[in-house]
Amino acid sequence: MRPLFSIRSDIVRHFSSAIRPFFNSAEKLFREIMKPHLTFEECASLYANTNTKSMSLATLMITLCSKHKRSEVERRKYIDELKNIIHHFDEGSATIRTIDIAISTLVHEEGYDEVVTLVRKLGNSSLASLKSFRLDQILKVLSSYPNDFELDIAKHIFSVLLERKQVSLYAYNYYAQCLFKYNFEEGMTLLHEMNAQKIKIFDNLFISSLTFSLKKNKQKESRMICSMIEHSKTTNKVxxxxxxxxxxxxxxxxxxxxxxxxxxxxxxxxxxxxxxxxxxxxxxxxxxxxxxxxxxxxxxxxxxxxxxxxxxxxxxxxxxxxxxxxxx
The missing domain is CATH 1.25.40.10 (Tetratricopeptide repeat domain)
Structure with a gap:
């Protein structure tokens, strides 16, 4: 079993770049966690008495809950705290590293509404600074939101990935789902492109594209999609x-x-x-x-x-x- 100090050191290294730019209260908590005999209860007490709550501290407490195997109720408390912080978040009040960790945590916890809220508040430059796999995760979340505002964000993210030449299989599929929810024609164009380039099309994208095609009574397009599905040899019952x-x-x-x-x-x-x-x-x-x-x-x-x-x-x-x- 790893020493507790070693575990704490890992946590500190993981979050240090996100925490250091914050207020004195965050610095205090950062220093306290480094103490080898600090219990989770002491960490929680320090957090509770910190004047300024931040995304970095909330995500840190969520991680500590997992590391210390705390109850789900206790863990949910800090997740709710993180969600509340995000609803009052202003761009510039957190580092890209902090934003990256917050999005990762929220996606893991299926806090999709908060991911969308956070992404809406970020400028294009901040979004473009996130890692490619994090952008993939955001596209996955946005594929559940059909509004034109979310589609604009999805288009920007996809263009960033194209510019980086780091468009993953997941990014293609999630972005196509975004398109089908709001712009059927563009969705079909991308689907044909994926098919022509032999990019694997996920069953969920096939379901979305065929469902929207049927809703719009597009028989020709529906037959094309069905042909692609047959060639994919899927066994998906739905x-x-x-x-x-x-x-x-x-x-x-x-x-x-x-x-x-x-x-x-x-x-x-x-x-x-x-x-x-x-x-x-x-x-x-x-x-x-x-x-x-x-x-x-x-x-x-x-x-x-x-x-x-x-x-x-x-x-x-x-x-x-x-x-x-x-x-x-």
């Missing part, structure tokens, strides 16, 4: 189900059936079978649809209310009441 739903809506039932039947039986679930049943009903093949219900049960996949609704509605529409009663 993605495959979305594709099958698309082909069902286009009344291309054979294609929908082909996609579903190419999936191994252990890769199918209730939703997948419901889509497959809908495909056979679309082809006016009620008998085959009912066979799929039996196949589900053989595979120990439980039908749900939607399964029976689809089949019984088809039986009623075709006036095939006898088969409907058998299903019941």
């Amino acid at each position: 993605l495959l189900t979305t594709m099958v739903n698309f082909y069902n809506k286009c009344e291309d039932y054979d294609k929908a059936i082909e996609i579903t039947r190419n999936v191994s039986s252990d890769g199918l679930d209730t939703t997948s079978y419901n889509c497959l049943i809908q495909s056979y009903i679309g082809k006016s093949d009620l008998n085959r649809a009912i066979e799929m219900l039996a196949e589900m049960q053989q595979q120990n996949i439980s039908p749900d209310s939607a399964t029976f609704t689809i089949i019984l509605t088809a039986c009623a529409d075709s006036k095939n009441y006898e088969q409907g009663l058998k299903v019941l």
Whole structure:
């Protein structure tokens, strides 16, 4: 087991560049942590009595909580403190190192609202000073925020990464998701570029692009995306189900059936079978649809209310009441 002093030394080295520029209270806490016999309670007391709370001190306390294996309740207290500090943050009151650590902590804690708040307050020069992998993390967060303001930030970050020639696989995918949420055409352009350059497209990006394409009733683009998905040989159930739903809506039932039947039986679930049943009903093949219900049960996949609704509605529409009663 490593000596406590060694652990503290690591913490101090990690945060020293962020803490040193701050006020006397921060300097005092910095010096106190270096004392070999200081307990966590003493650190917490010093923090509580510090006149000026800062991002660096809050992130330091969060790290100390982890190092000292403190309770989640105690740790959350300092996370909430960090979030509160960020909402009152002014650019220039913290070093780039401090901002970098704060973003890392917030992303880890899924404090995405605070990441966006912090990023909004940073100027382009401050953003451009952050490390590339931190910019990747910010793009990931921004991909959940469809507003045009966040899109402008995402565009700036992506341009910085392009200029550095450090656009990662993640940056491409997260940025494309940002585009699809607000500018479908630009999203499609980037998706085609990624496909042409053989840049791996994540399932989440495929889901986003296909979902937005369907919402905008872009059948041509939807078919292009589906073609890319098929070539990716994904096994993502949500993605495959979305594709099958698309082909069902286009009344291309054979294609929908082909996609579903190419999936191994252990890769199918209730939703997948419901889509497959809908495909056979679309082809006016009620008998085959009912066979799929039996196949589900053989595979120990439980039908749900939607399964029976689809089949019984088809039986009623075709006036095939006898088969409907058998299903019941």
